[in-house]
Amino acid sequence: MKNLMKILSYILIALFFISIYKDLSVGTTLTPENNIKQPQVENMVKTENITAMEVKVHQGDTLLTIAEKINPQVTNNLNVNKIVEDFKALNPTTDPVELQPGEFYFFPIYEKEAG
Structure with a gap:
């Protein structure tokens, strides 16, 4: 059970860092200039x-x-x-x-x- 919790913790930490990386590298495509109709x-x-x-x-x-x-x-x-x-x-x-x-x-x- 202890090993399962360790593995789950590592997976959550990895997902957290992946999401931060994606957010910073990809960013958003909406800028105020593009959003104005x-x-x-x-x-x-x-x-x-x-x-x-x-x-x-x-x-x-x-x-x-x-x-x-x-x-x-x-x-x-x-x-x-x-x-x-x-x-x-x-x-x-x-x-x-x-x-x-x-x-x-x-x-x-x-x-x-x-x-």
Whole structure:
């Protein structure tokens, strides 16, 4: 019985070291850059005052996350109230807080300001 416990202990220790080796040598394939879903663009529309892009919403997306993804050039200068106001103007029957995954909505596109 004592030999069986020794053998079992050696096997568990070996499995432990093998798992550590695999974890450190193989690692993970998910990086933050790979894990971000890019917006699926269908159409671009220019209204009188707002340029917009039709984007398919994915699970977990919000108005602000999509606005940041499609406007990377002005991410630091985005005005939340303006984004919500423009979204409501582009999608008058949609509540910006309750976007449905799999649906397409129009999202405002902003130009980088000069200077």
